[in-house]
Amino acid sequence: MSILLTGGAGYIGSIVASILKEEGEDVIILDNLSRSKKECLPSGIKFYEGDIDDVSLLEKIYVEEKIDAIMHFAAFIEVGESVLEPYKYYENNFSKTIKFFNFFINKGMDKIIFSSTAAVYGEPQYIPIDEDHIKNPTNPYGMSKLFVERFLESVERASGVHHVALRYFNASGAYGNYGENHDPETHLIPIILEVALGIRDKIFINGDDYNTTDGTCIRDYIHVYDIAKAHLLAYRYLSNNSGSLKVNLGSGEGYSILDIIESCRKITGAIIPVEVRERREGDPSTLIASSKIAEDVLGWKREYQSVDSIIESAWKFHKAKFENSK
Ligand SMILES: NC(=O)c1ccc[n+]([C@@H]2O[C@H](COP(=O)([O-])OP(=O)(O)OC[C@H]3O[C@@H](n4cnc5c(N)ncnc54)[C@H](O)[C@@H]3O)[C@@H](O)[C@H]2O)c1
CATH class of the missing domain: 3.40.50.720 (NAD(P)-binding Rossmann-like Domain)
Incomplete structure (x- = not known):
């Protein structure tokens, strides 16, 4: 079957x-x-x-x-x-x-x-x-x-x-040779990594006036x-x-856009310029999951516990993709 x-x-x-x-x-x-x-x-x-x-x-x-x-x-x-x-x-x-x-x-x-x-x-x-x-x-x-x-x-x-x-x-994140490859790409981590690789000039932040710790949207990766x-x-x-x-x-942990940019800077060693623009319609300010049902009913346990480990796996994938495209 x-x-x-x-x-x-x-x-x-x-x-x-x-x-x-x-x-x-x-x-x-x-x-x-x-x-x-x-x-x-x-x-x-x-x-x-x-x-x-x-x-x-x-x-x-x-x-x-x-x-x-x-x-x-x-x-x-x-x-x-x-x-x-x-x-x-x-x-x-x-x-x-x-x-x-x-x-x-x-x-x-x-x-x-x-x-x-x-x-x-x-x-x-x-x-x-x-x-x-x-x-x-x-x-x-x-x-x-x-x-x-x-x-x-x-x-x-x-x-x-x-x-x-x-x-x-x-x-x-990525798994071996498979990773995030949307066209057009609108997701945060791959876009930031494209800035780190010099494919884009800067990362645009869609609004920094949300009711969150640093004003940028918080998400659960x-x-x-x-x-x-x-x-x-x-x-x-x-x-x-x-x-x-x-x-x-989800992971039960929230990271702001600025947190993710900082983590990408740390992992890639790149400067990653930023420009703030208007909010995008339809974006909630904060999304953080409780994954209790996944854990208690399905017996699910996360292997990737930190956002840095997720970004490291994505960085390996994007760097290799970039090298191969030369
Ligand atoms: N990426 C995320 O962060 C995220 C978060 C929540 C939910 N999801 C859901 O996960 C699923 C996969 O997301 P993804 O990031 O891999 O997207 P993706 O765009 O990379 O993959 C979607 C695939 O579906 C195919 N497809 C679209 N419409 C089709 C159709 N009518 N018939 C046949 N194939 C069709 C596309 O060609 C593409 O290969 C989606 O249902 C999405 O809503 C994704």
Whole structure:
């Protein structure tokens, strides 16, 4: 039996697929390469190129493979873009996703692991944010993910198909040859490292007047390897239990943008010039997770305990990528 992993040419999906394979799981990837490149696919894993809403392709996958579970990473992920082009996000992340799930649910597949996000919570009412925290997304990206969670709850009531929605906070770091490689890149750590490498002149900070210790946004960074391990645990949970879970994946520690820049300066030895500009619409000031359910129910333990160790792994990846591109 195989796990069908969508978005497996992307940053997190490619690393999770590699780790699942190392752990002896049978994985198949489906990706339309709209936000990634073929070169980013993990080696030795069967790949179907196409869209999650291409029913004839799904039919082919169903006939050729024995799909036991779905890990659904495929999505658009840019908060700013979602504010400017909401239709694109509701269509890709919600409409196509429920069509895709529905196809396999109708074929009898009964385990779904869904890549959700801290963005479902919106502006926090308390910190750390637990899974019961009110869901009030401040942008269409977060809302599109929340809609999918609601759909999965309805499907569970209607047909008993269980799911684990993993709400990642800021996924970061690299695993061997696989690392963050978005195009365009909007995530903080890779952008800062591109400044350190001289690919960009400076890092822009979107607002320094938030109600935080230094005025810049505070986020919770979690290594992509630890995210991958949580997927394996979620798959085992669904194989051995009948029930669904919503699970935060974070470190429980918050770092401001200035903290991350300082850590990157320390690790890279580069100066890293900074320019402050206006706030970006849809950014909550502080997001820090409580990951108690991941630890207590899934038995998840983080391997990467410090933000420096996360940045060091990302730095190794970005330096090597830069050297290879010369
Ligand atoms: N990166 C983060 O910090 C973060 C945080 C929270 C949640 N997430 C979630 O994790 C998942 C993966 O994020 P990522 O950073 O790896 O993103 P990514 O952009 O690197 O990867 C997404 C992949 O999905 C593919 N894709 C998109 N739409 C598709 C479609 N309709 N059909 C087939 N393939 C499609 C893209 O080509 C790409 O390879 C996303 O669902 C995202 O919302 C990411």
